[in-house]
């Protein structure tokens with residue numbers, strides 16, 4: 599049995615990311631009926647921003663993933679620790695992550711000071727949604743997600759570009775598989791070298807054109 603976790607990074611409870619997250623959850627349940635699928639919506643939990651106190655760096659006598667902030671991150675961290683495969687669905691906000699997602703990513707810092715970086719990496723998939731029309735892509739979002747998830751023991755396998763492809767109510771284009779759809783590229787295609795996140799250089803597209 600594989601433990602799957604879907605994280606929806608939008609502050610909006612009903613929007614494009616929420617619709618796509620639900621579609622990914624249903625697709626997992628259909629494709630892998632024996633697996634456990636948990637969902638965390640950042641719109642439903644309270645995860646305060648990291649204050650950079652670095653108390654997690656000196657965790658002698660404490661939980662190895664100690665954080666001074668006692669909020670929902672404690673529960674989310676347990677799900678992350680148990681998870682074998684992660685799907686993160688997020689809107690792009692000015693090429694990067696919404697504040698709620700950035701708080702979640704920054705609160706992974708205790709993993710940086712623990713031994714999770716050395717553990718075998720588990721696969722993660724990033725699904726990016728957006729209105730479209732902004733020429734600056736989402737390279738910074740990919741970089742932030744890849745960097746923070748790496749310390750928590752995940753390797754970003756691929757990026758699914760759903761920008762401009764999902765209705766405001768969260769509906770996918772008809773007949774598209776939520777797990778392989780969007781313009782899918784290996785994560786290695788994103789270098790954050792320029793404002794070209796939407797159409798990465800190199801790498802072959804594995805999803806729809």
Ligand SMILES: Cc1cc2nc3c(=O)[nH]c(=O)nc-3n(C[C@H](O)[C@H](O)[C@H](O)COP(=O)(O)O)c2cc1C
Nearest residue numbers: 608610613614615689690691692693728729730732
């Ligand atoms: C502050 C802000 C910045 C945004 N920046 C972008 C952007 O750079 N590119 C884009 O395609 N959409 C951008 N959008 C649009 C959102 O990505 C879009 O509304 C998306 O549907 C929000 O996700 P949600 O529906 O899951 O809440 C922005 C929206 C907000 C509120």
